[in-house]
Amino acid sequence: xxxxIHASGTVPGMRRYxxxxxxxxxxxASSSLLVALRxxxxxxxxxxxxxxxxxxxxxxxxxxxxxxxxxxxxxxxxREAAAGDLLIELGSVPNMSHPEAYxxxxxxxxxxxAADARAALHGLRTILQLLSSGGGELAHxxxxxxxxxxxxxxxxxxxxxxxxxxxxxxxxREMSELKLNTLQLHFSENEGFTFESxxxxxxxxxxxxxxxxxxxxxxxxxxxxxxxxxxxxxPGHLGWALRGRPDWLLRGANGEPAAGALDITNPEAVxxxxxxxxxxxxxxEGSPYFHIGGDEFIDFGQFAAYPQLGAYARETLGIEGGTExxxxxxxLNAVAEALEGRGFxxxxxxxxxxxxxxxxxxxxxxxxxxxxxxKWDRKMAPxxxxxxxxxxxxxxxxxxxxxxxxxxxxxxxxxxxxxHDDWHPGLLPRISxxxxxxxxxxxxxxxxxxxxxxxxxxxxAQNVEEVAAGLKGPLRAMAxxxxxxxxxxADYAAFVQACEAAGLKG
Numbered sequence: 001x002x003x004x005i006h007a008s009g010t011v012p013g014m015r016r017y018x019x020x021x022x023x024x025x026x027x028x029a030s031s032s033l034l035v036a037l038r039x040x041x042x043x044x045x046x047x048x049x050x051x052x053x054x055x056x057x058x059x060x061x062x063x064x065x066x067x068x069x070x071x072x073x074x075x076x077x078x079r080e081a082a083a084g085d086l087l088i089e090l091g092s093v094p095n096m097s098h099p100e101a102y103x104x105x106x107x108x109x110x111x112x113x114a115a116d117a118r119a120a121l122h123g124l125r126t127i128l129q130l131l132s133s134g135g136g137e138l139a140h141x142x143x144x145x146x147x148x149x150x151x152x153x154x155x156x157x158x159x160x161x162x163x164x165x166x167x168x169x170x171x172x173r174e175m176s177e178l179k180l181n182t183l184q185l186h187f188s189e190n191e192g193f194t195f196e197s198x199x200x201x202x203x204x205x206x207x208x209x210x211x212x213x214x215x216x217x218x219x220x221x222x223x224x225x226x227x228x229x230x231x232x233x234x235p236g237h238l239g240w241a242l243r244g245r246p247d248w249l250l251r252g253a254n255g256e257p258a259a260g261a262l263d264i265t266n267p268e269a270v271x272x273x274x275x276x277x278x279x280x281x282x283x284x285e286g287s288p289y290f291h292i293g294g295d296e297f298i299d300f301g302q303f304a305a306y307p308q309l310g311a312y313a314r315e316t317l318g319i320e321g322g323t324e325x326x327x328x329x330x331x332l333n334a335v336a337e338a339l340e341g342r343g344f345x346x347x348x349x350x351x352x353x354x355x356x357x358x359x360x361x362x363x364x365x366x367x368x369x370x371x372x373x374x375k376w377d378r379k380m381a382p383x384x385x386x387x388x389x390x391x392x393x394x395x396x397x398x399x400x401x402x403x404x405x406x407x408x409x410x411x412x413x414x415x416x417x418x419x420h421d422d423w424h425p426g427l428l429p430r431i432s433x434x435x436x437x438x439x440x441x442x443x444x445x446x447x448x449x450x451x452x453x454x455x456x457x458x459x460x461a462q463n464v465e466e467v468a469a470g471l472k473g474p475l476r477a478m479a480x481x482x483x484x485x486x487x488x489x490a491d492y493a494a495f496v497q498a499c500e501a502a503g504l505k506g
Contacts, residue, residue: 008133008488009129009133009502010133011476011479011480011498011499011502012147012179012479012480012483012484013484013498014145015146016142016144018141018142019140020140020141021140021141023140024134024138024139025107025109025140026084027063027066027069027084029070030070031068031085031086032074032080032086033053033069033071033073033074033086033088034073034074034076034077034085035049035090036075036078049088058177059121060072060073063128066131068131069086073088084108084109085110086110086112087110088114088123088124089111089113089114092115093114093119093144093146094113095144096146098115099116099119100115100116100118100122100146100179101114101145102119102123102126102143104123104126104127104143104145105142107140110127112124117225121176125176125179129502129503132503133498133501133502147179148482149447149485150449151182152179152182152449152450152451152478152479152482153181153182153183153184153394153449153450153452154184154453154454155183155186155231155396155454156168156171156183156184156186156454157186157189157453157454158185158186158187158194158209158456159186159187159189159191159193159240160189160455160456161192161405161456161459162192162207163194165213165216167468168185171468172224172226173220174472174475175224176224176226177504178475178479180226182229183221183227183228183229184228184230184231184291185229185230185231187209187230187231187232188203188232188233189456190240190259190260191239191459192205193208193241194207194209195208195280195283196208196209196210196211196214200241200272200276200279203240203241203276211283218286227287227289228284228287230281230283230287230291231290232276232277232290232293233293233294233295234277235250235261235262235294236260236261236294237260237293237295238260238273239259241276242269245272248262248263248266248269249262249263250263250298250306250309251263251306252306253305254305258298264312264328264331265308265309265312270331270334274338277290277335278338278342281344289369291347292346292347292348293349294332294348294349295348296352297328297352300352301377301379303324303325303358304324307324309323309327309328310322310326310327312327313330320361321359322362325355325360326360326362329362329363329364336367337365340367345367346368346369347371347394348364348371350372350373350374350381350383351374351377351380353370353386354381354389355379355380356378363389364389366390369392369394370394372386372397373398373429373453374398374429375431378431383429383437391446392446393446394449394450395425395426395428395447395450395451396451396453397423397427397429398411398429400419400423400427401452401453401474401478402455403453403470403471403474404457405454405457407461408455413470414452414474415473416473416474416495416496417473417492420492420495421491424481424485425450426439426443450478454471472506473496476495476499476504477492477495
């Protein structure tokens, strides 16, 4: 008996593949792809999976290219499965509890047991890649697979650079191949606003995605079981949306406006932003999360330059002894409450929160999840502080995952080699060269996952094709490490060979 654990052959790699007997499974055109009901009340789930397979198309097309499953997937029962068939069952996966867990039993026919439609797609991707790396055949045995962290994401700054709809759809399909599951679209920036607004058309850039196009993106993400997150940053990064209303910009004691910063003491200005957010909350009503930003509102070390914020906290908000920081946090809480009322879980960046220095009387709602991207300033709160305060956290480590166009602000384009060789999901932005922030396995439950980010600081530095090409290696490396939690290849060159063997293109 050949027992192989932590086998390669797929990207990301499988957690366990136990090859238990001689023989292999090889589908052909006459083989059937069946979706079975394990329980009578699972009919809706099975039907949704069929819809996913048909609508996404790419999985069945890939099987067809291998001469397998000429007929479309259909509902069936286990006793119908014959040699060469592939049977998918939705339901609990033995010995595993992760919502993306799946089990593949390879014999004369293959039985794929998946927790839900997303997990089933993961399992099908694994089968396709094993057919590619295994010469068209799967060795008999059992695969048990689940990710080490739940969220594996890509963030796109499409506010400063216009990305055509088809480019975004292509990224969704690419993410699905890598078992990535979350896409964040950041469409409002100081330099642009690329989503159509019917309530406030004056905010839009010359090039923008229409709501009809956005709905098609939402539908494509649904088909591939990719979670979409809208990101509308405030109270900073609003320069483009406020370009026609300079009176709504926050001004310092010297009268100078803070670039892109909303005057959160002005009810009319705040109402405008809340209405914008509400418009996109309607558009993305099926999304579980909404990212509200909160970063780089002002220089967070210079709150005293805006004394009206402190006066507003004390006199309008009624916070006894309130400071400028309290006005800022109270604003974030108000935005969060509005979105939570619509059913969203709210997220914000970390850099302005729980900093050393000013006394803070208003606590950020613990329901707000933290996108932890940097600790370049020693006064920024460590990651553990957010967990201690009751927040959940996503690792956006800017030292590994910030693809900044033009390599602006000292960033260098991320490489797959650096991510593959040095990073793991518990490695967070460091405090200094000698002071890492790192959690080891088993990771805290509050660590939800990780995200790669594209930022378009210098939008003309690369065209959209160059950005897509530049993402391939780093995204594959992140997908590998975020799923497995470990380094499995001797070097990056061996990992690249595994990608090629698994059938990943480019």
